[in-house]
Amino acid sequence: MNIQPTHSSRRILLPVRQWFILFSLAVAFFLNLIPVGSAVGLPDWVALVLAFWSVREPLRLGMGTAFVVGLMMDVASGSVMGQHPLAYLLLSYAAGGLSRRILWFPLVQQALHILPLLLATQLVMVVTRVVGGADFPGWSYFLGSFSGALFWFPLTFVLLLPQYQPVEKDENRPI
Amino acid sequence: MSVVGHQPPPFFKRGPAPLARLAFFVILSLVLLVLDLKYRYLELARQGVATVLYPLQRAAYTPVDLYEQLGGYFSSLAAVQRENVELRRKELESAKWMLRQQHLELENQRLRQLLDMKARQPVTSTLADILHAARDPFSRRVIVDKGSQHGIVAGQAVVDEAGVLGQVTRVYPLQSEVTLVTDKNQAVPVQVVRNGLRTVLFGASDGQLELRFLAANADIQPGDQLVTSGLDGVYLAGLPVAKVLRVDRDAAYTFARIVCEPAAGVEKHGQVLILGLREALQRQVEETEARDRPVKPKRSRRRDG
Numbered sequence: 001m002n003i004q005p006t007h008s009s010r011r012i013l014l015p016v017r018q019w020f021i022l023f024s025l026a027v028a029f030f031l032n033l034i035p036v037g038s039a040v041g042l043p044d045w046v047a048l049v050l051a052f053w054s055v056r057e058p059l060r061l062g063m064g065t066a067f068v069v070g071l072m073m074d075v076a077s078g079s080v081m082g083q084h085p086l087a088y089l090l091l092s093y094a095a096g097g098l099s100r101r102i103l104w105f106p107l108v109q110q111a112l113h114i115l116p117l118l119l120a121t122q123l124v125m126v127v128t129r130v131v132g133g134a135d136f137p138g139w140s141y142f143l144g145s146f147s148g149a150l151f152w153f154p155l156t157f158v159l160l161l162p163q164y165q166p167v168e169k170d171e172n173r174p175i
Numbered sequence: 176m177s178v179v180g181h182q183p184p185p186f187f188k189r190g191p192a193p194l195a196r197l198a199f200f201v202i203l204s205l206v207l208l209v210l211d212l213k214y215r216y217l218e219l220a221r222q223g224v225a226t227v228l229y230p231l232q233r234a235a236y237t238p239v240d241l242y243e244q245l246g247g248y249f250s251s252l253a254a255v256q257r258e259n260v261e262l263r264r265k266e267l268e269s270a271k272w273m274l275r276q277q278h279l280e281l282e283n284q285r286l287r288q289l290l291d292m293k294a295r296q297p298v299t300s301t302l303a304d305i306l307h308a309a310r311d312p313f314s315r316r317v318i319v320d321k322g323s324q325h326g327i328v329a330g331q332a333v334v335d336e337a338g339v340l341g342q343v344t345r346v347y348p349l350q351s352e353v354t355l356v357t358d359k360n361q362a363v364p365v366q367v368v369r370n371g372l373r374t375v376l377f378g379a380s381d382g383q384l385e386l387r388f389l390a391a392n393a394d395i396q397p398g399d400q401l402v403t404s405g406l407d408g409v410y411l412a413g414l415p416v417a418k419v420l421r422v423d424r425d426a427a428y429t430f431a432r433i434v435c436e437p438a439a440g441v442e443k444h445g446q447v448l449i450l451g452l453r454e455a456l457q458r459q460v461e462e463t464e465a466r467d468r469p470v471k472p473k474r475s476r477r478r479d480g
Contacts, residue, residue, distance in 0.1 A: 033232055033235035034235045063200050067200050067203070067204065070204070071207075075224040075228060076310070078318075078352055079313065080211050081207045082206075082211060083208065089200050089201055090201075096193065133212075134314055134359065134360070135313060135314070135359040135380055136380075141312055
């Protein structure tokens with residue numbers, strides 16, 4: 001029986017380190033900065049990593065972090081100030097609120113939970129900009145959410161890697 | 176405070192409720208949005224953060240750079256030779272025009288002096304490289320590698336070898352952001368070469384341009400060349416901007432739907448020229464008026480992208 005709700009493996013995870021959360025956000029930010037030109041369907045890495053930590057550690061990752069990261073994204077991408085913070089805040093809040101529910105599911109179904117969250121994030125950005133007078137970027141813009149949901153599976157393993165502890169066979173240990 | 180006078184243990188303290196925090200930050204970002212969209216107050220803050228992020232952005236460009244170098248390495252010698260032959264041919268073709276241009280410019284200058292007209296402004300220009308397209312998918316902008324350190328200011332026109340590319344809309348210390356003519360909010364005053372009809376060209380979606388608000392019976396036809404009219408005080412007159420692709424005249428609408436194709440390689444990457452700012456067109460001040468009150472220097476009128 002699978003008692004531990006956090007993961008399908010029975011391993012007990014080590015506690016997460018705060019610096020690793022910030023480090024992973026910085027790496028995601030760097031990935032977002034890589035100019036890909038007209039390539040569509042690449043996920044918003046920052047949104048994905050924010051959603052991941054909001055689901056995993058809702059008490060460690062505050063909305064202040066989401067706000068600051070969003071502001072940095074605004075400047076880096078040259079978009080309107082406040083567009084990314086607003087979307088990331090709502091994402092972080094929703095993912096944090098749903099975390100108890102999401103973590104009960106296996107990874108594939110977790111990804112299905114994340115997909116509407118990412119789509120809503122993009123929708124918030126589209127509404128903000130279109131109200132502000134910008135052009136609708138086309139439906140292919142939303143492909144990024146689908147690829148992001150596909151990345152949920154590998155991302156979980158990569159980001160939880162520092163928390164795994166070596167498997168030791170100890171017959172006397174109760175758990 | 177509990178009855179026995181103990182504070183609750185610190186691990187129960189979590190600050191304000193999540194919903195309150197959310198409301199606070201949402202209001203903060205809405206305020207930012209309004210400040211930036213409506214009043215553009217945040218440019219200084221943006222400059223500061225952009226300067227801090229600049230090394231990171233350059234670092235993020237290295238993977239793309241490496242990829243391009245790798246691609247260039249594998250591009251065959253034959254392709255380069257073919258390009259070389261083509262360029263030689265083009266140079267020869269344009270040489271006669273260049274020679275003639277020098278002659279014409281001299282003649283023009285003499286004639287202007289003869290007519291005692293104000294000589295045309297000399298054009299200064301800066302060569303810049305397009306680094307990459309801006310990440311923002313809602314607008315059409317590119318980042319070029321010259322900024323305020325190189326004397327670029329917002330409002331300068333940007334051209335490539337074929338025509339007008341856009342306008343500098345935001346300047347960072349070492350980079351600047353060019354809004355392309357295909358951006359929805361970018362307008363260029365143009366003139367039809369064939370008959371001198373003046374109008375304004377707007378960006379449309381999918382990399383095309385649109386002439387809005389031209390009457391359904393306006394004298395315009397597919398294939399017409401559009402050049403800048405120079406009335407805005409930003410673009411020099413006579414730079415090619417676009418070619419009319421098709422004209423839909425529908426009697427149900429007051430205006431014709433005119434789709435144009437940009438002349439410059441708007442969606443391509445390469446080198447561009449950033450032209451120097453023109454002096455603003457001085458409005459003719461009536462002499463009587465000028466005598467009555469002191470003349471204030473007119474500020475140059477600039478459009479934001």
